[in-house]
Amino acid sequence: MAVVGGLSTFKGGHYFGDFEGRPKSDLQVFRPPKRALIPLRQQGFIRGEHIKTWAEPKALVAVGDMVKTGQIIARDDEALCSPVHATISGKVTAIESQEHPFGESTQVVIIESDNKDDWVELDNHADFTGLSADTLSQILYETGVTGLGLEGFPSAFNSGMAEPGSIKHLVINAIQTEPFVDGDEDLIYDEFDKLVTGIRILRQALGNVEVHIGIGWNKPRIIEEIETRIPQEWCYVHPLKDKYPQGEDEVLLRTILDLSVPAGGVPSQVGALVCDVQQAVAAYDAVLEGKPFVERVVSVSGTALQNPSNMKLRIGTPLNDFIKLSEDGSTVLGGVMRGVKVADLKVVSVLRDTKSIVALKHPRKALTAVSEPGFRRDSYTNVYAVIPGLTKIADDGLHGMDRACVRCGYCFDVCPQNLAPITIADHAKQDQLEDCKELDIGACVECGLCSYVCPSKIPVMTLIQEGKAKIAEEEG
Amino acid sequence: MKRLQDLHHNLADKIDNGLHSLEEGLRKKGGFVGRFDVIVEGVRDAVLGGTNKTVKQAPYLRDSIGMQRYMIMPIVVCIPLLLMAIYLYGWRTMVVVGVTYAFGVLAELIFVMVRKHEITEGVLVTCMLYALFLPPTIPLWMVAVGIVFAVVVGKEIFGGTGYNIFNVAIVGRAFLLISFPVELTTQWLEPLTFAASSDSLSWLGGFLHFASSPDAATTATPLQLMKFEGEVTPFLDLFLGIRAGSLGESSMLLMLIGTAILVGSKIADWRLTVVMMLSIGAFGQFFNLLIPDVFRGDGLFMMMTGGAFYAALLHITDPVTSCMSQKGKIILAILVGLLTVLIRNLTGYNEGVTFAILIGNMFVPLLDRMTLPKSFAGEAKT
Numbered sequence: 001m002a003v004v005g006g007l008s009t010f011k012g013g014h015y016f017g018d019f020e021g022r023p024k025s026d027l028q029v030f031r032p033p034k035r036a037l038i039p040l041r042q043q044g045f046i047r048g049e050h051i052k053t054w055a056e057p058k059a060l061v062a063v064g065d066m067v068k069t070g071q072i073i074a075r076d077d078e079a080l081c082s083p084v085h086a087t088i089s090g091k092v093t094a095i096e097s098q099e100h101p102f103g104e105s106t107q108v109v110i111i112e113s114d115n116k117d118d119w120v121e122l123d124n125h126a127d128f129t130g131l132s133a134d135t136l137s138q139i140l141y142e143t144g145v146t147g148l149g150l151e152g153f154p155s156a157f158n159s160g161m162a163e164p165g166s167i168k169h170l171v172i173n174a175i176q177t178e179p180f181v182d183g184d185e186d187l188i189y190d191e192f193d194k195l196v197t198g199i200r201i202l203r204q205a206l207g208n209v210e211v212h213i214g215i216g217w218n219k220p221r222i223i224e225e226i227e228t229r230i231p232q233e234w235c236y237v238h239p240l241k242d243k244y245p246q247g248e249d250e251v252l253l254r255t256i257l258d259l260s261v262p263a264g265g266v267p268s269q270v271g272a273l274v275c276d277v278q279q280a281v282a283a284y285d286a287v288l289e290g291k292p293f294v295e296r297v298v299s300v301s302g303t304a305l306q307n308p309s310n311m312k313l314r315i316g317t318p319l320n321d322f323i324k325l326s327e328d329g330s331t332v333l334g335g336v337m338r339g340v341k342v343a344d345l346k347v348v349s350v351l352r353d354t355k356s357i358v359a360l361k362h363p364r365k366a367l368t369a370v371s372e373p374g375f376r377r378d379s380y381t382n383v384y385a386v387i388p389g390l391t392k393i394a395d396d397g398l399h400g401m402d403r404a405c406v407r408c409g410y411c412f413d414v415c416p417q418n419l420a421p422i423t424i425a426d427h428a429k430q431d432q433l434e435d436c437k438e439l440d441i442g443a444c445v446e447c448g449l450c451s452y453v454c455p456s457k458i459p460v461m462t463l464i465q466e467g468k469a470k471i472a473e474e475e476g
Numbered sequence: 477m478k479r480l481q482d483l484h485h486n487l488a489d490k491i492d493n494g495l496h497s498l499e500e501g502l503r504k505k506g507g508f509v510g511r512f513d514v515i516v517e518g519v520r521d522a523v524l525g526g527t528n529k530t531v532k533q534a535p536y537l538r539d540s541i542g543m544q545r546y547m548i549m550p551i552v553v554c555i556p557l558l559l560m561a562i563y564l565y566g567w568r569t570m571v572v573v574g575v576t577y578a579f580g581v582l583a584e585l586i587f588v589m590v591r592k593h594e595i596t597e598g599v600l601v602t603c604m605l606y607a608l609f610l611p612p613t614i615p616l617w618m619v620a621v622g623i624v625f626a627v628v629v630g631k632e633i634f635g636g637t638g639y640n641i642f643n644v645a646i647v648g649r650a651f652l653l654i655s656f657p658v659e660l661t662t663q664w665l666e667p668l669t670f671a672a673s674s675d676s677l678s679w680l681g682g683f684l685h686f687a688s689s690p691d692a693a694t695t696a697t698p699l700q701l702m703k704f705e706g707e708v709t710p711f712l713d714l715f716l717g718i719r720a721g722s723l724g725e726s727s728m729l730l731m732l733i734g735t736a737i738l739v740g741s742k743i744a745d746w747r748l749t750v751v752m753m754l755s756i757g758a759f760g761q762f763f764n765l766l767i768p769d770v771f772r773g774d775g776l777f778m779m780m781t782g783g784a785f786y787a788a789l790l791h792i793t794d795p796v797t798s799c800m801s802q803k804g805k806i807i808l809a810i811l812v813g814l815l816t817v818l819i820r821n822l823t824g825y826n827e828g829v830t831f832a833i834l835i836g837n838m839f840v841p842l843l844d845r846m847t848l849p850k851s852f853a854g855e856a857k858t
Binding site: 179250254259260261262263265270330332336337338339340341358360362363364365366367368369370371374377378379380381382383384394396397398399400401403404405406407408409410412413415416417418419420422423439440442443448449451452453454455456457459461462 | 484485487488489491492521527528529530531532533534535536537538539540541542543544545546548549594596598635636637638639740741742743745795796798799800801802805848849850851852853854855
């Protein structure tokens with residue numbers, strides 16, 4: 001074990017400060033819901049033409065069936081997906097087609113709870129070191145742990161995009177830089193033992209590869225702890241500055257391993273696989289305790305919530321069970337930078353890869369926007385007299401008028417992939433798709449910083465996404 | 477505190493609703509009167525810089541800076557320069573600024589009403605930069621002609637703020653410089669602080685005067701003194717700005733403070749301001765050592781005279797007419813610095829920075845294409 005390379009970071013990006021409404025430090029465990037809505041479609045960000053759309057496994061249960069917690073309710077070993085589990089015990093009351101929050105329709109299995117929370121009985125392996133990689137990856141597949149992450153975890157069952165055996169580096173992404181998200185931090189502190197063992201399991205399932213841990217530099221105690229607990233030669237810890245979007249797979253790999261993922265590609269193309277803290281902890285639960293992946297830590301935060309906190313939630317819990325908006329605001333599922341706005345909290349539920357749910361207040365009209373000192377304002381520029389140490393205020397306001405691009409170049413400066421965002425967006429808007437490709441539109445990781453910094457309030461990232469969609473459509 | 481905030485927000489709501497209904501009313505009337513709705517909209521935007529518009533697409537968190545805050549920063553930096561100009565040349569400076577704003581905004585309004593797009597903040601910056609870059613004796617009708625030309629030909633016929641290829645204020649100044657060379661290059665005034673009197677309040681300088689007396693002798697700028705008479709203006713005078721020149725261009729001290737504000741707040745990129753100044757200094761020094769007969773004055777003198785610093789702080793940093801990529805900004809700044817030194821010494825226009833910026837602007841589209849950032853993504857495996 002070695003701490004390599006000192007403090008590393010990347011070109012571009014933006015330091016978000018501390019926002020009001022960040023989760024409080026203690027992890028709350030939320031009870032199993034009365035009713036669970038489990039969408040079957042497995043959503044990953046579709047980036048460019050190289051990545052396949054994630055698939056939807058066939059439902060194995062019918063309306064009226066009784067299910068136990070952790071029972072597989074949908075599975076398809078041919079398609080690129082992992083099994084879906086019931087997250088509460090009870091009766092399947094409906095299987096209906098619905099709009100997935102991230103677009104396109106999906107089958108949703110609705111389970112009414114019987115309030116018993118009966119778990120399925122699975123083998124647990126207190127000593128996993130004797131298990132082969134194949135056995136381990138089978139366990140991970142059948143417990144749904146393989147379904148996490150951008151491209152899934154490879155196994156013999158087509159659960160990830162990578163060929164099993166092609167992975168040389170396992171990268172544990174333990175840094176969260178998006179505003180309002182720090183669920184991993186709670187997991188690291190609360191479940192440290194599980195995390196360490198989980199990393200060993202994931203490594204063993206990949207055939208004893210090298211492990212790299214990217215972690216915030218401001219957690220020296222954890223870094224030291226990992227050093228004492230994993231003393232082998234195969235684990236490297238990389239302390240990183242907490243600049244957004246450091247946690248993005250492409251950016252993380254470039255920073256710590258100097259590997260460049262091809263435009264529109266996935267990390268496994270360069271022999272690396274990125275897993276997050278949640279996945280390592282889930283691997284422990286799956287192998288040592290025989291518990292399928294049915295609950296996860298979600299940062300439920302934002303200015304419009306009375307009690308922002310990190311919560312351990314069953315997947316499929318409808319949002320209105322645990323979100324109580326203190327005033328009129330909007331709720332964003334999946335992180336404030338790249339999530340979607342949820343219109344109806346009743347029909348949308350926690351997904352397998354939901355790291356964050358943020359509720360932001362609406363802004364109010366003010367007479368002082370141009371002249372105010374802005375002690376708690378958040379901005380890429382330094383035009384506000386921000387007092388260091390105070391938490392910043394966030395709302396879902398546009399903070400300005402729609403204007404033509406003044407070519408300030410902020411989007412060039414912040415782009416972590418060193419692209420020309422507004423130039424690409426202009427070409428995409430005018431359907432000049434060849435120019436878009438020439439400017440490497442596929443390399444965009446959709447971190448959203450270009451839209452964030454724009455003083456003319458141009459939705460740069462949205463235009464680029466539309467351009468990508470047009471290219472995908474053109475190529476069939 | 478909370479109650480005070482609520483009061484403020486409610487007041488803002490009331491004002492905005494009032495203006496909104498006025499705007500709607502005008503729009504309903506249609507015809508000529510209906511065209512005035514853009515003015516009400518402009519006032520509404522200006523008064524309520526922060527709207528309560530919400531974000532429609534991800535990311536749902538947006539930067540607090542809007543175009544109004546962005547555009548007000550150069551004006552903030554200009555206010556000390558304006559006070560300095562009053563101190564040096566009297567209250568007539570304010571009349572020049574007033575005439576500029578009146579005609580500049582009027583020209584913008586007419587275009588906005590005809591073309592039915594919204595009023596943009598750019599014109600407010602343009603007027604300020606243009607006015608402070610004029611000689612103190614400029615006739616007022618010339619001020620008006622120049623700013624109307626700048627706004628109409630420099631900006632509006634290209635499509636408004638964001639689409640112009642030349643710096644708008646510089647277009648106005650260049651137009652005057654070519655059309656009225658005598659008024660623009662020979663009628664310089666000694667600063668009023670020089671007219672030492674027995675008055676105990678004489679340290680107030682121009683704040684006590686409207687303008688220099690009409691029969692006051694004209695003088696030459698430090699660059700002209702150097703070029704034609706080989707006379708060096710003392711360093712301290714140059715640094716504080718007690719020398720003949722355009723209204724706001726003279727004080728290096730205030731400009732340094734302005735640089736700290738603009739560059740520190742990221743509104744102006746240091747790659748433009750700092751590199752352009754270094755380029756002027758380096759090329760000035762280099763040519764001075766090489767051909768001292770033609771290139772008079774060393775690098776430091778080149779940096780501190782004329783409108784060099786003023787243009788480096790406020791004109792080249794105009795985002796619309798400078799490069800977008802960081803590399804492009806550096807190349808543009810070096811180019812403009814070189815052109816400034818060459819034009820000053822090799823042509824009849826010894827305040828060469830105006831044309832240097834104009835020529836630099838022409839290179840921007842080319843530089844933008846040449847310096848597109850190279851993506852960090854790896855080569856795709858086939």
